[in-house]
Amino acid sequence: MEKITLTIEGTAEEIIASISKLGQFQYRQQEEAISWLDSEIEDFIVNRIQPEAKQILKEMADRPDGYDRDELVRNLGLTGRGLAGRLSSIGHNIRKFYPVKRHPVELDEDSGSYTLLPEFARWLSSHEIPD
Numbered sequence: 257m258e259k260i261t262l263t264i265e266g267t268a269e270e271i272i273a274s275i276s277k278l279g280q281f282q283y284r285q286q287e288e289a290i291s292w293l294d295s296e297i298e299d300f301i302v303n304r305i306q307p308e309a310k311q312i313l314k315e316m317a318d319r320p321d322g323y324d325r326d327e328l329v330r331n332l333g334l335t336g337r338g339l340a341g342r343l344s345s346i347g348h349n350i351r352k353f354y355p356v357k358r359h360p361v362e363l364d365e366d367s368g369s370y371t372l373l374p375e376f377a378r379w380l381s382s383h384e385i386p387d
Contacts, residue, residue, distance in 0.1 A: 292357055297379045302386065304349045309342050310385055313376065316361065320377030322369040 264270075292300075301310060315332060316323050329339050347359050360376040363369075372380075 292354075292360075292373070292375050294375075294379055296354060296357070297376055298383070300349070300354060301380070304353050305346055306342075309346050309349075312339070312342055312346075313360065313372070313380055314385055316370060316372040317377045317380035320372035320374065322364070322367065322371055325363065325368045325370060328370060 301313065312332065315328065325339075329336055332339065334342070343361055346361065350357055350359055358373065360373045362371050364371065
């Protein structure tokens with residue numbers, strides 16, 4: 257895990273302004289890094305994640321615009337915790353191998369459904385995925 261130590265000196269107002277700028281920079285970086293290349297998706301799915309995580313992505317590719325969390329858990333034969341653990345392993349591997357990329361799965365807390373990034377859905381539906 258990386259560790260960064262910053263020293264910011266100045267008045268309270270200057271320090272707050274500097275910290276605010278750091279937060280804005282991080283947000284812009286994430287927004288710019290949304291798209292995945294097909295070769296990156298292939299490497300990530302084929303070489304970087306476990307079969308259980310691949311299974312979740314394959315299942316979600318059928319309904320990338322919204323897959324009800326409870327239904328996904330039932331269809332995969334998992335518990336809510338099991339699903340969360342496998343999804344967190346996907347996030348861990350993204351941070352490790354593709355740290356500037358966006359997580360392919362997002363949860364809409366209001367609707368309780370997961371969405372899959374379009375580029376992942378497209379790639380998954382056009383490729384045979386080895387376990």
